[in-house]
Amino acid sequence: MESAEIARRFLRFFEERGHTIVPSASLVAEDPTLLLVNAGMVPFKPYFLAQQKPPYPRAASVQKVVRTLDIDEVGKTTRHASFFQMLGNFSFGDYFKEQAIPFAWELLTRPESEGGFGFAEDRLWATVYLDDDEAVDIWHGKVGLPLERIQRRGLADNYWHMGVPGPGGPCSEIYYDRGPEYGREGGPIADENRYLEVWNLVFMQEQLATVRNKVDFDISGELPAKNIDTGMGLERMAAILQGVDNIYEIDTTYKILDRAAQLTRSRYGRDNRGDVSLRVVADHMRAGVMLVGDGVLPSNEGRGYVLRRMLRRAIRNLRLLGAGEERYMHELTAVTIDALGEQYPDLKADAANIHTVIDAEEASFLGTLRTGTAIFDAAVEETKRKGRAVLGGDQAFQLHDTYGFPIDLTLEMAAEQGLQVEEEGFRRLMQEQRDRAKADAAAKKTGNADISVFTSILEKSGRVDFLGYDHIVAEAG
Ligand code: ATP
Ligand code: MG
Ligand code: MG
Ligand code: MG
Numbered sequence: 001m002e003s004a005e006i007a008r009r010f011l012r013f014f015e016e017r018g019h020t021i022v023p024s025a026s027l028v029a030e031d032p033t034l035l036l037v038n039a040g041m042v043p044f045k046p047y048f049l050a051q052q053k054p055p056y057p058r059a060a061s062v063q064k065v066v067r068t069l070d071i072d073e074v075g076k077t078t079r080h081a082s083f084f085q086m087l088g089n090f091s092f093g094d095y096f097k098e099q100a101i102p103f104a105w106e107l108l109t110r111p112e113s114e115g116g117f118g119f120a121e122d123r124l125w126a127t128v129y130l131d132d133d134e135a136v137d138i139w140h141g142k143v144g145l146p147l148e149r150i151q152r153r154g155l156a157d158n159y160w161h162m163g164v165p166g167p168g169g170p171c172s173e174i175y176y177d178r179g180p181e182y183g184r185e186g187g188p189i190a191d192e193n194r195y196l197e198v199w200n201l202v203f204m205q206e207q208l209a210t211v212r213n214k215v216d217f218d219i220s221g222e223l224p225a226k227n228i229d230t231g232m233g234l235e236r237m238a239a240i241l242q243g244v245d246n247i248y249e250i251d252t253t254y255k256i257l258d259r260a261a262q263l264t265r266s267r268y269g270r271d272n273r274g275d276v277s278l279r280v281v282a283d284h285m286r287a288g289v290m291l292v293g294d295g296v297l298p299s300n301e302g303r304g305y306v307l308r309r310m311l312r313r314a315i316r317n318l319r320l321l322g323a324g325e326e327r328y329m330h331e332l333t334a335v336t337i338d339a340l341g342e343q344y345p346d347l348k349a350d351a352a353n354i355h356t357v358i359d360a361e362e363a364s365f366l367g368t369l370r371t372g373t374a375i376f377d378a379a380v381e382e383t384k385r386k387g388r389a390v391l392g393g394d395q396a397f398q399l400h401d402t403y404g405f406p407i408d409l410t411l412e413m414a415a416e417q418g419l420q421v422e423e424e425g426f427r428r429l430m431q432e433q434r435d436r437a438k439a440d441a442a443a444k445k446t447g448n449a450d451i452s453v454f455t456s457i458l459e460k461s462g463r464v465d466f467l468g469y470d471h472i473v474a475e476a477g
Contacts, residue, residue: 001112001241003085003252004342006234007062009115010087013107014060019089022061027294028303035303036066036291040088041202041229047092048204048227049166057094062087062234064294066287068306071313075279078182078239078246079196081253082310083287085234085343093225097172097203100228101138104174104199105145117241123177125149125187125195129158129170135203139172151187155215160202160229163211167204167223174199176240196240199232248279255339256332257282263328264321277317281332284314289336292354293347298361311361312409319369329362330355372403376410380417389418393425400426401433 001009011021025043027036034042040063046052063086073080089103108124110116126145128135130152139145152158161168175188175195183194204227209220238250248257260281261268268278291307298308311329318328333355337347347354379395391414399405407426414421 001117001238003234003238003250006117006237006241007085007087007343009117010107010232010234011060011062013115014058014089014103017058017103019058019060020056022059024061024063024085027064027066027291028296036068036306037063038065038067038069039063040065040086040231041090044090044092044229045162048229054092056092058089058091060087060089064290066291066306071309074283075248075276078193079233079236081235081247081283081286083283083290084247087232087234087237088230089228090230091228093227096205096226096228097135097201098138098142100201100203100230101135101172102143104201104230105143108174108199117237119176119240125151125175125177126172127151127153127158127175127188128172130154132158132170132172132203135170135172149187151189153189159215160204161208161211161217163214165208165211167206167227168208168211168217168219169203169205169223169226171200171202173197174201178240196236197233198236198240199230202229202231204229246279248282252339252343253282253286256285256335259335260285260318260321260328260332263326263331264318264323266321274321277320280317281314281321284310284317285332285336286340288314288358289333289340289347289354290344292357293344293350297357308361309406309408311358312365312406313412315362315365316369316409316412325366325370327359327362327366329358333358368404372399372405375399375403376405376413380414380419383419384417389420391419391421393422393427393429396421396423396426397429400430 015021022043025037029035029037029042031042031045037043040061041048043061043063044054044059047054064083065086066083068082070080071082074082089100091100105124106116108117108119109121110118112118124145126139126149128139128150132152136147136150136152139150140147158171158173159168160171173188175192175197177195179194183191185191185194188195188197205223206219207221207223209218211217235247235250235253238252239245239247242250244250244254247253257268257278260278266274266278268275288307288310291303291310296303296307298304298311300308314332315329334351337351337354341348376399379391379399383389383391391410396407396410399410400407407421407423411421411423
């Protein structure tokens with residue numbers, strides 16, 4: 001079953017059950033607490049927070065999301081993409097778990113010939129929050145899932161909130177058993193690689209008064225109107241339904257991976273390192289193209305930096321695959337637009353612009369790499385000659401300051417050489433530079449301030465101001 005068909009089926013199923021179909025919002029979040037949309041519920045947050053009255057009692061969507069928190073997993077696990085699509089059904093004070101759970105079960109197990117996904121019942125497992133007996137009763141009593149395939153988990157895994165006072169509640173996750181070749185038995189608690197999480201159902205039922213962290217908060221009472229927020233991973237569903245090993249091998253991603261292998265004359269499936277690189281390239285091309293399609297431009301901060309990091313990691317991994325000085329991003333962008341074009345026709349209309357942005361980033365980064373890599377190699381050699389395992393903070397700073405090497409590139413390249421980086425020293429030098437810039441600016445203020453100098457310094461030092469991508473804890477559903 002093609003990815004586009006999975007999306008269609010999901011929406012049709014919920015449309016037939018009274019849900020209003022809402023188109024995906026842009027990846028660029030309207031929500032000021034968030035850089036990029038990282039869950040299907042984000043566009044509906046004002047309804048859940050009771051800031052706005054929902055125009056419909058129930059909705060369904062296929063939302064584009066980017067999760068930079070998962071970047072380091074990409075290509076290494078079978079199931080983490082940086083850009084993916086979340087299929088979701090939502091209830092705003094309308095139905096609750098007694099309907100949400102049976103909906104999910106019905107869609108997953110209904111035969112393909114009847115519009116469902118045709119999963120064998122005995123492959124499905126569910127987790128619930130420790131004391132959510134209601135959910136167990138529905139899973140077992142109403143749906144018929146055997147108790148042995150229902151596992152209870154604590155706050156860290158099965159309780160959801162937004163990291164701020166507001167709605168929260170237990171969740172129930174649905175897992176598909178991929179079989180013994182994927183790991184040990186014992187359900188999702190034992191092995192989340194074998195038991196692939198496909199769908200998370202969040203039951204917003206409580207009001208949180210204070211939230212100290214993910215697992216430490218005070219509940220002030222029950223919500224007057226209870227909500228449902230669910231998130232199903234389209235790419236994970238596709239991996240199962242297309243019978244492939246991992247989400248990088250599904251229809252819309254494999255085309256890109258395969259083209260990257262052809263271009264670099266490498267072969268997928270030969271060795272793990274090369275395979276990880278090919279998956280990273282395919283994954284990051286998707287994220288890069290989708291971000292540019294939503295109007296993001298590469299820059300040194302915020303979402304522009306997320307995009308830059310994706311594109312640069314793709315380019316670096318192409319070089320690890322043997323690309324040398326050759327420029328392959330144009331071709332790969334074209335394949336990506338083509339692969340995602342059926343679901344996102346705007347990409348095709350916007351192709352010229354997307355190419356311009358990505359080609360320019362490639363040209364500039366190849367220049368940076370050319371000069372910086374020689375300096376980096378010399379620093380590595382010196383470090384190893386001295387019998388050390390840590391690259392100096394001053395060297396990382398020089399790479400950054402003079403050659404424009406972002407710190408995470410230095411960290412990544414050092415790790416490939418089995419070296420660490422003295423990050424603390426690096427950050428101290430960055431801080432000193434910032435302080436100098438401030439002092440200079442203050443001095444200038446008394447005279448005729450030349451703002452351009454100041455901003456150019458700020459822009460430079462801005463590169464490491466960047467501490468995280470996602471500002472709130474809300475990641476479920
Ligand atoms: P995991 O535990 O596997 O990291 P999660 O619990 O963080 O997933 P949720 O926040 O519950 O994921 O998101 C809802 C659904 O989105 C998941 O059930 C999964 O199907 C999908 N999903 C989450 N993260 C990713 C990702 N990085 N790539 C692809 N699909 C994902
Ligand atoms: Mg996760
Ligand atoms: Mg999970
Ligand atoms: Mg989850």
